[in-house]
Amino acid sequence: xxxxxxxxxxPLDTPRVSPRSHAFRRLLRRSGAAxxxxxxxxxxxxxxxxxxxxxxxxxxxSWSAIRKAPSAAHWFGTDEIGRDVxxxxxxxxxxSLLAGVVAALISLSIGVxxxxxxxxxxxxxxxxxxxxxxxxxxxxxLILAIALAAFLGPSLTNAMIAIGVSATPVFxxxxxxxxxxxxxxxxxLAARAIGNPPWRIALVHVLPNVVPALIVQATLAIAAAVIAxxxxxxxxxxxxxxxxxxxxxxxxxxxxxxxxxxxAIWPGLSIFxxxxxxxxxGDGLRDALDPRHT
Amino acid sequence: MFAYLVRRIAAIVPTLIFVSMxxxxxxxxxxxxxxxxxxxxxRDPTVVAYLRQKMHLDEPLPVRYVYWIKGVLHGDLGESxxxxxxVRELILEKLPVxxxxxxxxxxxxxxxxxPMGILSAVKRNTAWDYAANAVALWGLSTPNFWLGxxxxxxxxxxxxxxxxxxxxxxxxxxxxxxAALVMPAFVLGNAIAxxxxxxxxxxxLQVLSSDYVRTARAKGLSERGVILKHALRNALIPVITLGxxxxxxxxxxxxxxxxxxxxxxxxxxxxxxxxxxxYAVVQGVVLFTATAYIVLNLLADIAYVVVNPQIKVQ
Numbered sequence: 001x002x003x004x005x006x007x008x009x010x011p012l013d014t015p016r017v018s019p020r021s022h023a024f025r026r027l028l029r030r031s032g033a034a035x036x037x038x039x040x041x042x043x044x045x046x047x048x049x050x051x052x053x054x055x056x057x058x059x060x061x062s063w064s065a066i067r068k069a070p071s072a073a074h075w076f077g078t079d080e081i082g083r084d085v086x087x088x089x090x091x092x093x094x095x096s097l098l099a100g101v102v103a104a105l106i107s108l109s110i111g112v113x114x115x116x117x118x119x120x121x122x123x124x125x126x127x128x129x130x131x132x133x134x135x136x137x138x139x140x141x142l143i144l145a146i147a148l149a150a151f152l153g154p155s156l157t158n159a160m161i162a163i164g165v166s167a168t169p170v171f172x173x174x175x176x177x178x179x180x181x182x183x184x185x186x187x188x189l190a191a192r193a194i195g196n197p198p199w200r201i202a203l204v205h206v207l208p209n210v211v212p213a214l215i216v217q218a219t220l221a222i223a224a225a226v227i228a229x230x231x232x233x234x235x236x237x238x239x240x241x242x243x244x245x246x247x248x249x250x251x252x253x254x255x256x257x258x259x260x261x262x263x264a265i266w267p268g269l270s271i272f273x274x275x276x277x278x279x280x281x282g283d284g285l286r287d288a289l290d291p292r293h294t
Numbered sequence: 295m296f297a298y299l300v301r302r303i304a305a306i307v308p309t310l311i312f313v314s315m316x317x318x319x320x321x322x323x324x325x326x327x328x329x330x331x332x333x334x335x336x337r338d339p340t341v342v343a344y345l346r347q348k349m350h351l352d353e354p355l356p357v358r359y360v361y362w363i364k365g366v367l368h369g370d371l372g373e374s375x376x377x378x379x380x381v382r383e384l385i386l387e388k389l390p391v392x393x394x395x396x397x398x399x400x401x402x403x404x405x406x407x408x409p410m411g412i413l414s415a416v417k418r419n420t421a422w423d424y425a426a427n428a429v430a431l432w433g434l435s436t437p438n439f440w441l442g443x444x445x446x447x448x449x450x451x452x453x454x455x456x457x458x459x460x461x462x463x464x465x466x467x468x469x470x471x472x473a474a475l476v477m478p479a480f481v482l483g484n485a486i487a488x489x490x491x492x493x494x495x496x497x498x499l500q501v502l503s504s505d506y507v508r509t510a511r512a513k514g515l516s517e518r519g520v521i522l523k524h525a526l527r528n529a530l531i532p533v534i535t536l537g538x539x540x541x542x543x544x545x546x547x548x549x550x551x552x553x554x555x556x557x558x559x560x561x562x563x564x565x566x567x568x569x570x571x572x573y574a575v576v577q578g579v580v581l582f583t584a585t586a587y588i589v590l591n592l593l594a595d596i597a598y599v600v601v602n603p604q605i606k607v608q
Contacts, residue, residue: 135312138584138591142546143564147580150568151323227437231550234439235565254443254554257458261447268440276435283431 023212026288033284036277043274047093056084058091058244067260077262080252088244089266095245096274099160099229099238100222106164107171107221112207112214114168115175120183120202126176133169133176141166145228149237156229156245159238163228167221174217178210212289219285223278230271246271302595306588313584314366317577318359324573327351332573334375341375371581372574374567381578384563391461392559395482395551396544398475400537402483403490408533410487411494415502416521426491433488438547442481442554449477459556478555482547486540493536497529531598538594545583 028034046053055075062082070077076085118129136144148162182188183206191205232238233247241248246267253263324331329345345351350358365372371381414426450458456477462470501507502525510520549561556562560579567575 131308132312134309135316135584138309138313138588139316139580140542140546140583140587142549143580143583146549146564146568147317147320147576148323150576151320151573153325223435230437231439234550235553235568237568250440250443254446257443257447257451261451264440264443264447268437268443271437271440272435275437276431279431279435 023285023288027281027284030284030287032280033288036280036284039273039277040281043093043277044097046090047097050091050094054084054087054090056087058083058087059242060084067256067263069260070262076266077260079249079263080256080260085249085263085266088249089246089270092244092246092249092267093270093274095156095233095239095243096226096229096271099156099163100226100278102160103163103167103225103229104218104221106161107167108214108218110165111168111171112175112210115172116179116202116207116210118172119176119179120198120206129172130176133172136166136169137173139166141224142228142231145232146235146237149232154237154240156233156239156243159229159232160225162232163225166228167224170221171214171217174213175210178213179206182206182209216282216286216289219278219282223275223282226271226275226278298599299596302592306592309588310585313588314363314581315359317581317584318362320577320580321573322355331571332375334571366581371578374572374575376567376570376572376575381575384575385560385578385582388558388560388563391557392545392548392552392561394464394471395475395478395548395557395559396541398479399482399486399544399547400540402479403486403540404537406483407487407490408494408530411491411533412498412521412526414491414495415498418499426495430488430491433484433491436484438481438485439550439554441484442478442551445477445481446554461557461559474555474557478551478557481554482544482551485547486537486543489540489543490533490537493533494529497532498525501525501529535594535598538590538597541590542583542587545587 028037060083062078065074065078065082067080068074068078068082074084074086076089079085079088114129118126139147145159145162145166148165149159152158152162179202183201188201188205191201196205229238230245230247230250233245234251236248236251239245239248241252249267250264253260253267256263321328327342329342329349329351330337332345332349333341350361353361369382371385373380374384377384410426410429414423417423446458449456457470457474461474464471502521507520507525510524511517515524545560548559549564551557552559552561553565560583564576564579567573567579
C-alpha cells in the first residue's frame with residue numbers, strides 16, 4: 001500500500017502553497033488583473049453601501065434642479081427631472097452587478113450539468129445536447145435575449161433570465177469539451193477501474209478539473225452580462241423606470257445630448273470601467289490558471 | 295470535397311430543426327392565451343378568433359408546430375398585426391439597410407483589426423504590442439450604444455460634422471448615405487476589430503515561428519517581404535473565416551446601433567416589434583438571423599477548406 005501523502009514529511013525550507021493560492025498570486029502579479037480586482041471590489045463596496053454613500057435619494061426629483069451641470073452640490077449633475085446623477089449611478093451599480101452575477105450563475109447552473117452529462121455520457125445523449133446547443137448558439141446572443149425578454153415581459157428579473165439562458169450554450173460547450181479531454185486521463189480510467197459509479201466520477205474526479213476553465217469563462221460572462229443588461233435596459237427591456245440602471249439612464253440621456261451631455265457620460269463610463277475590469281480579471285485568470293497561455 | 299459538402303449540409307439540418315422548434319417555443323412563454331395576447335391591447339374578438347383559427351390553437355402543440363413550419367418552408371413567416379404586412383416582406387424591406395451597415399462595419403473592422411494584429415505580433419512585447427492590446431481591450435469593453443452616443447456628442451452636437459441620425463439611400467445621395475453611416479459603422483466595427491486583432495495576433499505569432507518563415511528569412515528576404523508575402527497570407531486564412539463567425543456580433547450590435555442612430559434597418563424592426571407586441575415579427579427576425587448565421591457558418595467552413603488545401607477532409 002503506498003504511503004499516504006500527508007504521512008510524508010514536508011520539505012523544511014519549501015512553504016506549502018496550494019495551487020489555488022499560487023494561481024491567485026500569479027493573478028495579482030499581473031498589474032492589469034490586479035487593477036481589475038481593485039476596481040471590482042470598489043464597485044461592489046459602493047453598490048452594497050449605496051444607501052450610505054449616495055448623496056441623494058436616487059428617485060427624489062427636484063423641479064428647481066432640472067438638468068443642472070456638474071457642481072459642488074451635484075458632482076455628476078442632475079437629470080431631466082432633477083434627480084442626482086451620481087446617486088443614480090451608485091444605485092445603478094446594484095442592477096448591473098446583480099444582473100451580471102445572477103445571469104452568469106443561471107448559465108453555470110444550467111450549462112455545467114448539461115455539459116458534464118453530454119461529455120461524460122457521450123453517444124446519442126451527447127449528439128442530442130450538442131445539436132440543441134448549436135441551435136441556441138445560432139441565434140445571436142443579444143437578439144435571443146431581446147426575444148426572450150420580449151416574450152417574458154420587460155423587467156430586471158426577466159432580463160437576467162434571458163441573458164443567463166442565452167449565454168448557457170457557451171458553458172455547455174466548454175464543460176463538454178473539458179469533460180471529453182479529462183475523462184480520457186489515467187486518473188479517471190483508474191477511478192472507473194476500481195468501480196466508482198459514473199455520477200461519482202463525473203462529480204468528484206472530472207468536475208473539479210473543469211472548474212479553472214469555468215472560472216475564467218464565468219468572469220468573462222459577467223462582463224458580457226453587464227453589457228447585455230445595460231443593452232436591454234437601454235432598449236427598455238431591463239430595469240424599469242424610475243428604478244436606476246446604467247442602461248436606462250443612457251436611454252433617457254440620448255434625448256438630452258444638446259444641453260445635458262453629463263447625463264450620458266457617467267453611466268456609460270461606469271459600464272465601461274466595470275466591464276473592462278471584469279475583462280482584465282478574466283484575461284489575467286486565464287493566464288494565471290493556464291501557464292501555457294501567454 | 296463533394297462528400298464533405300453533402301455531409302456538412304446534412305449536419306445543419308438537425309440544427310435548423312431545433313432552431314425552428316426553439317423559436318416556435320418562444321410563443322409558449324407568453325402568459326395566458328396567445329391569441330388574446332397577440333391580438334394587442336384592443337383584444338378585438340374578431341381578431342382573436344382569426345388568430346385562434348390561423349394559429350390552430352385548438353390543436354395540440356406538435357400539430358401546431360407542423361402547421362407553422364410548413365408555412366415557414368413556403369416562405370410564410372406570419373403577418374405583422376401592427377403593420378398589416380407579411381413578416382417576410384418587412385424583413386426583405388429592411389435587410390438591405392442592415393447589410394450595407396454591416397458590410398461597412400466589417401470593412402472598418404478589417405482595416406483596424408488586421409493591421410493592429412500584425413503590428414502587435416511583429417513587435418511582440420514592445421510598446422506597440424501593449425498599445426494594440428489596450429485598444430483591443432477597449433473595443434471589447436465599450437458598450438457600443440454608449441460609444442455611439444459619445445460620437446454623436448462629439449461629431450454631431452459639438453463639431454456639427456456628421457448627421458446625428460437618419461438614413462439616406464445610396465441610390466438617392468451616396469455622399470449623404472456615407473455621412474449617415476460612417477459613425478454607426480465605426481461603432482459596430484469597433485468591437486469586431488478588437489476580436490480580429492486578437493485572432494490576427496495569435497495567428498501571426500504562430501506563423502512567424504514556423505519553419506518556412508525561418509527559411510524565407512535565411513534566404514535573405516527583407517523582413518517586410520517575409521511578413522507580407524509569406525506570413526500574412528497564411529495567417530489571414532483563419533482570421534477571415536473566424537471573422538465570418540462574427541456575424542452574430544454584427545447583427546446583435548446592429549440592433550443597438552440602429553436604435554441609437556435611428557437607422558430604419560433590421561435591428562430597429564425587431565425593437566419596434568417588441569414594443570408593439572408584434573410577436574410574429576420578433577419570431578420572424580430571430581428565425582431569419584439564426585438561419586443566416588448557420589448558412590454563413592457553413593460557407594465559412596467550406597471557404598476554409600477551399601482556401602487551405604492542407605486540411606484533409608475526413
